[in-house]
Amino acid sequence: MATEIATGSNAAKGRDLSPLEALIRTNAQNTKLIYAPTSASTPGRKRLKLDPELDVSDPALDKTGLSLRLHAEYSDVQTLPEAIASKLPAAGPRKKKPKAAADDAPTPPEEKARKLIEGIPASRTAGSSSANSNALVVSRNKPSSASTPGGKQSNQQRNEPQNMSLTRRSDVLAQPKPDWHPPWKLMRVISGHLGWVRALAVEPDNKWFASGAGDRTIKIWDLATGGLKLTLTGHISTVRGLAVSPRHPYMFSCGEDKMVKCWDLETNKVIRHYHGHLSGVYTLALHPTLDVLVTGGRDGVARVWDMRTRSNVHVLSGHTGTVSDLVCQEADPQVITSSLDSTVRMWDLAAGKTMGVLTHHKKGVRALATHPSEFTFASASTGSIKQWKCPEGAFMQNFDGHNAIINTLSVNDQNVMFSGGDNGSMSFWDWKSGHRFQALDTTAQPGSLDAESGVMSSVFDLSGTRLIVGEADKTIKIWKPDETATPESHPLEWKPTLARRKF
Incomplete structure (x- = not known):
């Protein structure tokens, strides 16, 4: 019996199996046509080699198999839907990429993967540095150390001076010499208010100015003579802000009573109220070209109002x-x-959002001033005045020397900046260099307390030759430059110093 089985198996081995092999090939081709029509029907593509003895590492088979999987998984998402594609900008022509350097050529496995999947760039770029390099700055003009034989730098490269020098840069720390300015002297003292003078504003024709004080009144004064022209009542608490419109016969006021009022200067009456602040309103400003009013106060927000519609x-x-x-x-x-x-925050008025925040001050910022002709501004906190450049808010310089709680800043077009302190100290600065060319203390009105010698508000008139200062002794003082002063009689006392760029 065993002999018969062995004889039968030998007969089967000798039998021809070519029909079975042809059937397997036919089934495999049909399967490929059903499940991978894209790859099989594409002209110029090689068909799968179905020889059982085929080496698995054949690159043609790897490429075809990878292409089959890519088409099977991503054929439905190769193009965007029309609704989304219509919203996207049209793609422009691709820029030609610079050829990679010889030492940055991809390795054989990377090159093989890149050729298999078209459209995927090589992982290394021409500008990438060597992995073994510790240099912080890669020079584009000099050859790297890897390009020399043996990976060692030549003596010439080692002895060349580095571009990262630790020497002092004269262009950064060079301090400009300040311009000469005549000293300022007291011209007139105006009395009339019964409280601290907290707000000042000059009208566009430079004929009169307005003042607001703790006695809840707004007074109109003649700028040439200092005489009182008018007293406006309506606020029920301290008046903290004033502004006169250059394009309309309007004056705006705000106070600690949460009120923002619009005064008609033709009838001297209030014609509009702007309601919205939750606490006292401490400051306001008019936009120079738009019919927009901006107010700010103790509730921590600035509100933008339409001047006409409220x-x-x-x-x-x-x-x-x-x-x-x-x-x-x-x-x-x-x-x-x-x-x-x-x-200090800079705002995008169109969007109503913050453009930038300046956090250099260590204490509360009480005063701001913009230059009338330059695109710069200054901010003041206790013992610190800083100058900034618009529009990005770049720090320019410090104004060092006024050690007081600074309540007010003012700048005129002759590059003179005034700062007034809570203790009655006053400083005059050169705007360009930050040099303080005059420092003095105000004189309190006879009969007032020593604690009332504080400078609360200030403004230059439109000519820049008169400085109006509101003080805590209930007076308004007008200052002017000394007309008899010359550079010889009052020489410039200035010594250049280092480290002017600190924050």
Whole structure:
């Protein structure tokens, strides 16, 4: 019996199996046509080699198999839907990439993968540095150490001076010499208010100015003679902000009674109220070209109002403390606010959002001032005045020397900046260099307390030759340059110092 089985198996081995092999090939080709029509029907593509003795590492088979899987998985998402594609911008022509350097050529496995999947760039770029290099700056003009035989630098390369020099840069620390300015002297003292003078504004024709004080009144004064022309009543608390419109016969006022009023200067009456602040309103400013009013106060927000419709256009929120001062200008940032949270914020007026936050001050920022002709501004906190460049808010320089709580800043077009302190100290600065060319203390009115010798507000008139200062002794003082002073009689006392660029 065993002999018969062995004989039968030998007969089967000798039998011809060619029909079975042909059937397997036919089934495999049909399967490929059903499940991979894209690859099989594409002209120029090689068909799968179905020889059982085929080497698995054949690159043609690897490429075909990978192409089959890519088409099977991603054929449905190769193109975007029409609704999405219509919203995207049309793709421009591709820029030709620079050829990679010889030492950055991809390795054989990377090159093989890149050829298998078209459209995937090599992982290394021509600008990448060597993995073994410790250099912080790669020079594009000099050959790297890897290009020399043996990977060692030549003596010439080792002895060349590095570009990262530790020597002092004269162009950065060079301090400009300040311009000579005549000293300022007291010209007139105006009395009439019964409280601290907290707000000042000069009208566009430079004929009169307005003052607001703690006695809840607004007084109109003749600028040439200092005589009282008019007294306006309506606020029920201290008046903290004033602004006169250059394009309309309007004057705006705000106070600690949460009120923002619009006065008609033809009838001397209030014609509009702007309701919205939750606490005292400490500052306001008019946009130079738009019919827009911006106010800020103790509720920590700045509100943008439509001057005519009284609608609240924006609520500029972001400060965590009282908004102490704000300024408006034509170009971005069109609104700049300072706060007792030690920050200065620059705002995008169209979007109503913050463009930038300046956090250099260590204490609450109480005053701002923009230059009338330059695109710069200054901010003041206790013992610190800083100058900034618009529109990005880049730090320019410090004004060092006024060690007091600074309540007010003012700048004229002759590059003279004034700063007034809470203790009655006054400083005059050269705007270009930050040099303080005059420092003095105000003289309190006879009969007032020593604690009332504080400078609360200030403004230059439109000519820049008169400085109006409101003080805590209930007076208004007008200062002017000394006309008899010359560079010989009052020489410039200035010594250049280092480290002027610190924050």
